Amino acid sequence: MSEYLLEMNNITKIFPGVKALDGVHFNLRKGEIHALMGENGAGKSTFIKVLTGVHQPDGGEIILDGELIHMHDPLVAARHGIAAIYQHLAAYPDLTVAENIFMGHEKLTGLKSIRWKQTNAEARRLLRSLGSDISPTERMGVLSVAQQQLVEIAKALSQDMRILIMDEPTAALSRRESEELYEIARGLRDRGISIILISHRFEDMHRLADRVTVLRDAKYIGTWTVGEVTEADLVKQMVGRSIDQYFPKKTAPIGEELLKVEGLSRTGFFADVSFTLHAGEILGLTGLVGAGRTEVVEAVCGVTRKSAGRIFVEGREVDIRSPNEALKLGVGLLPEDRQKQGLLLAWSIGRNITLPAIKRFTKRGLIREAGERKEAEHFKTLMKIRATSIDDTAMSLSGGNQQKVVVSKLLSGESKILILDEPTKGVDVGSKAQMYEIMCELAAKGFGILLISSELPEVINMADNIIVMREGRVSTVIPRAEATQENVLSAGMPVEKMA
Ligand SMILES: Nc1ncnc2c1ncn2[C@@H]1O[C@H](COP(=O)(O)OP(=O)(O)OP(=O)(O)O)[C@@H](O)[C@H]1O
Ligand SMILES: [Mg+2]
Incomplete structure (x- = not known):
């Protein structure tokens, strides 16, 4: 028998106009955590979708337990004990936790009706084995992202999984939740389950993985034992060059006051928040997830209503009732949830980018396409958005490239005040450095930036x-x-934690 549980050789996948995978190799030992890393659009998500039967490869072979397997569809993969938690969670928010866990393999009576008592009890047992006391009858939609992930893991356990794939599992988690996920992942490994972990966070790799495989531009670059390779080397393999300055901080002269918030409160969410943002300033806003950061900026931008406090834009008191009104006053918000709030997935990349600035490209009700295209092309190059053309839909982009479109969209508007909620979430190392550079350039031009981030090195x-x-x-x-x-x-x- 081979030393590997899973071997994937020479995997190729072509989408119309894009080679998403070009001869990729990968292997996995029993009870191993194997990280898969690479830039946005390198092909990581596509690769795991080939393994789970979501996409059919155009070439290559998948060998499981020494046997050649054809993953015709996701059911075949599930039958072989391969389960995945995707970058964008795909749960059914209106069903209960137990219904989500047993979706597709319900516990039935002889008359094909569902055995609810047994279903709920089994769901509870699975969740307990993961150290969680989420109620099986809770509606999925009210759970946090971390809890939903746990339910997805429980679902996989209910189907005798042997290989668990996690695509950027910690991107939306707080520090503490990430720690809990690390614990769970190690527990699964100790039970002999193999894990494929996709992440842009080096910390995830260091804390969990035994080996790491790097993809670049759809190609296999190499596989290393985590303890035997430096971060700098890995970055070089991923980006194709070395990055010597992650944080190209330049301090700009601090100018006049742009945004002042005084005693802002929203009952039940946050209280008495005051700060001032100046031209040329990058003002960090941090704290644990759940500390109220997103709630504060949502109240500032009129997504929600404040219950007390005053807001001044360039010295004038304002009453902002919607993000649109905020935009008109020159306050642009990059929302935390790009999929829900940031993008029109069925629209082209170009139109998504220029939407906030469409007036500039409109004359007597007609859009002047040449100008609009030029603007979109500019951002595609600036942000290194990996797509064949600006006419592709936002949907066809990889997760990190979607995030770059959302950021471009904000920058194409004419807001002097930029509120960025976790702008680099899911963005690869090279593009992060690029985004930081753009932030510094904007500050130097007199913009004011409110940067909300959980990544401490980034804020510091x-x-x-x-x-x-x-x-x-x-x-x-x-x-x-x-x-x-x-x-x-x-x-x-x-x-209470500060003892
Ligand atoms: N359904 C699709 N149709 C067309 N192109 C696609 C489709 N899915 C992915 N692609 C393209 O394939 C390439 C690889 O995308 P993939 O999602 O695998 O990247 P990734 O490595 O997961 O990136 P990220 O870190 O941003 O999530 C990208 O150029 C992407 O635009
Ligand atoms: Mg991806």
């Missing part, structure tokens, strides 16, 4: 001042010169 290195929130209130504001990983983290810790 890019922000001029850092607001740390804790449980709905501003805990402290730390200037860049004094910020360290430790003081920012401890200012965000819930009070």
Whole structure:
């Protein structure tokens, strides 16, 4: 028998106009956690969709337990014990947790009706084995992303999974939730389950993976033992060159006040939040997920209503009732959830980018396409959006490239005040550095940027001042010169944890 549970050789996949995979190799041992890394659009998600039978490869072979397997459809993969948690969760929000777990393989009576008692009890047992006390009768839609992931893992366990694929599982998780997921992943490995882990976070790889495989431009680059390769080397393999400056911070002269928030509150969410953003400034807003950061900026931009407090734009008090009104005042918001709020998936990449600026390209009711296209092309190049053409739909893009479109869309508008909620989530290392550079350029041009981020190195290195929130209130504001990983983290810790 081969030392590998799974071998994939020479896998090729062609979409109209795009070679998404070009002779990719991959192998997996029993009880191994194997990281799959590479830039946005490198082919990672496509690769796992070939393994799970979602896509049919145009070439190559899949060998499981020494046997050649044809993954005609996802059911075949499921029957072989291969389960995946996708980049964008695909659960049924209106069904219960137990219904989601047993969807497609319900526990039936002789008369084909569902045995509810048994279903719920079994669901509870599976969740408990993962250390979770989520109720099986809870509606899926009310759960957090972390909880939904757990349910997906329980679903996989209910089908005797041997290989679990996780596509960017920690991208939407808080630090603490990520720690819990690490624990669960290690527990599964100890039970002999093999895991394929896709992530842009090096921390995920270091904390979990035994080996790492890198893809670049649809091609297989290599496989390494995690302890035997440096981060710098891996970056070089992924990007094709070395990146010597992740954080190209340049401080711009701080100008006039652009946005002032005074005593802002929303009952039940946050209270008494005050800050001022100046031209040329990058103001960081951090704290644990759930500290109220997104809620604050949503209230500022009129997504939700504040219950108290005042907002000033360029010195004038304003009452913003919707993100559209915010835009008109020059306040642009990059929402946290790109799929739900940021993109029109069926529209072209180009139209998505130019939408906020469409007026500039419209004359007597007609869109002047040449100008619009030029603008879209500009951003495609600037942000290195990996697509054949700006006419492709946003849907056909990889996850990270969708995020780049959302960012471009915001920048193409004419907002002087940019509120970026986790702008680099799901974005690869090279493009992150690129985004940081753009932020500095904008600051130098007199823009003001409010940067919300859970990535501490990002806030510490890019922000001029850092607001740390804790449980709905501003805990402290730390200037860049004094910020360290430790003081920012401890200012965000819930009070009862600080012993
Ligand atoms: N259904 C599709 N139709 C056309 N092109 C596609 C489709 N799915 C993916 N692609 C293209 O295949 C390439 C690889 O995409 P894939 O989603 O596998 O990247 P990825 O490595 O997962 O990136 P990310 O880190 O951004 O998630 C991209 O150029 C993408 O635009
Ligand atoms: Mg992907």
